[in-house]
Amino acid sequence: MFMYMLTEKPEGKGMMLQSEEGVSYLLETDIENDMYNGLKYHVLDSVGTLDGQLVVCNHIPVSPEGRSTFEDRFQKRARLIEKEPGFKAIRVLRPLTDDTYVIMTVWENDQAFLNWQQSKAYDQAHKKRETTAGVDQQKSIFPRPSFVKRYLMKGI
Numbered sequence: 491m492f493m494y495m496l497t498e499k500p501e502g503k504g505m506m507l508q509s510e511e512g513v514s515y516l517l518e519t520d521i522e523n524d525m526y527n528g529l530k531y532h533v534l535d536s537v538g539t540l541d542g543q544l545v546v547c548n549h550i551p552v553s554p555e556g557r558s559t560f561e562d563r564f565q566k567r568a569r570l571i572e573k574e575p576g577f578k579a580i581r582v583l584r585p586l587t588d589d590t591y592v593i594m595t596v597w598e599n600d601q602a603f604l605n606w607q608q609s610k611a612y613d614q615a616h617k618k619r620e621t622t623a624g625v626d627q628q629k630s631i632f633p634r635p636s637f638v639k640r641y642l643m644k645g646i
Contacts, residue, residue: 503540507641514641516540518581531583531592535564537572538579542596544603545641551590556631560591570611571595576602589633596643 503518515528518540552560564582571577576598583592597603606612 505540506644507545508644509639509641511639516545529588530586532586533581534561534584535580535582537569538577538596540579540596540643542576542578543599543643544597545643546595546597546603547639547641548593548636549590549639550593550636551632551634553589553631553633557584559631564593568611568615570615571606574602574606574609574611576605 505516507514507516550560561584571580577595578598579594579596581592581594583594585591595603597606
């Protein structure tokens with residue numbers, strides 16, 4: 491068992507993320523502090539506020555030589571997700587402690603996320619997927635398959 495007690499509220503926006511696997515704590519802050527011993531990221535893109543009910547994280551391992559290609563894809567994204575009903579936030583996160591990027595989206599609720607997945611905007615945002623122009627076809631930059639985790643968000 492591991493328990494860490496904070497003597498004061500951390501600087502930044504914090505929330506509990508609950509999944510089938512357990513509970514995680516997410517802290518969005520610019521303050522460097524060794525007491526936070528979890529995974530750390532640099533925010534490449536940030537839109538919206540972390541105040542929804544559902545968090546969907548796409549974890550994408552990227553090889554060191556593939557980082558610039560991968561990041562370039564997200565710099566040029568269509569930005570259609572921001573216009574979707576129920577969208578609250580997106581964070582494109584570059585890993586500082588491992589090789590796995592995280593594309594985190596926050597939604598008002600589960601139905602808003604499902605509506606996005608069935609929308610024309612989703613099709614547009616992913617239209618190159620599984621084509622020769624899609625970044626997913628550049629297998630050499632992905633050392634392992636990506637995976638998605640869903641969380642219920644609880645503010646603190």
